[in-house]
Amino acid sequence: MKQERCLYCFENIQNNLSFHDWLRQDDVLCGKCKSKLHVLQLDTQLEKMPLHILYEYNETMESMIFQMKEGRDIALAPVFFHSFRKKIIDRYRHSTIVLLPSSKEKYAERGFQPVKEMLKGIPMNIVEPFYKSEDHKQSLQSFEERVHIDRIIQRDYKISLPKTPLLLLDDVCTSGSSLKRAYDLIKEHTYKIEALVLCAHPLFVESCDKKGLRHRKSFSILETVVRNGR
Template structure:
C-alpha cells in the first residue's frame, strides 16, 4: 500500500522505528500492533478502575519514566503518530466496549492544542469512538506535570464545563 494511506500497516515501530518483523511475537501475528516487542514491554500495565467524583476512571499504565517520555514526545514534540501507541494493547476491547458511549476527554490548553495542531487526549479517544465530548476546559493555565500529588487531587477546581446539557440524561458506565 502507498505510504500515505492511513490504513496501511507501518513496518516500523512507532516509538523506536525498529522494523516490526525483526522481533515478531505471537501478538503481532493475531493483532495489528504498531509497536515492537521491546517497546511494548516498557508499558507497565496496571488496568485498574477507580471512582473519580462518582464517575468510573480506568487507569491503564503506571506513569513511569518510559510513559512520561512517550507522553512528552507525543504532546511536547508534536509526534501525532504516537496516538496509536497508547491504546494498542486495548484497542479492540475499547472499540467494542465504548462504541456506543460519549467519551468525555480531559482538557488541554486551547493555546497548546493550536500550537501542536491537535488535541492529544481527544485524538487518542477518536481511535475508538466517534462520539467525543470536549466541553471540559481549563479555567487557568497549568501543567499537570508541574503539580504536586496534593494539587493533582484538587485539579477539578481548575476545570469547568461548557455545553454540559449535551451530557444530561445520558447513562454512565458505573464499573
C-alpha cells in the first residue's frame, strides 16, 4: 500500500519522514503525525493475563480515535495498527482475536464497529462472545466510575470459543476493568489467553509501574518504530 497523503492531516506523506521510513514507503501517516504518537510497546500483566500495550493514550491518539468514531471517518481506520501489523500477525498467528462488546446503540448510530475496522489489515479470525447488558456512556463517567463498568459485559454462551489461544483486543484501556471482566468470563478456556490494546491511559500505565509490572520489552514489535518514534 503506497499512500501519497497522510490519512490524518492530508499533507504529503513524506513530511518529516525518517530516512528509514522513507525507504520503506509503507506509511499511512506522515512523519509529523507519527512523531506525535507515543509508542509504548509495553509488556505488562493484568492479574494473570499478559497484556501488551502499543501506545500511550495521548492527545493525538484521542483526537484520531474521536475523528474516526464520532466523526465517522472510516478512512482513518488503517492508521491505528499499521506500524505493528506484521508483528501482530507474526506473534499471534495461532490465536483468535476476541473483541470486547460494543454497544448496540453506538453501532446503530455509527453503522460500523470501530475496532473491527481498525483490524481490517490484520487477517486473523475474530470471535465476539460478549454483549453489553445495558448502555453506558463511558466518556461521561469519571475514572473511578469506569472501574465498575465491568458489570455490564456479559458472555453469550451460544457463541463457543475456538480451540486456539485467544487474544483479547481493545482500542483504549482506561482502568483495565473491561479486560479483566472479559478475562474472567472466558478464563476456563484451556488455551492461552493474552490481551493487546492499541493504547492505554497514562494513569493505567503508571499503576502498572507502581506494581512493578513493567516487563522486559519482549514484545519488541518493531525496532523501526522505536528508532523513528523517539
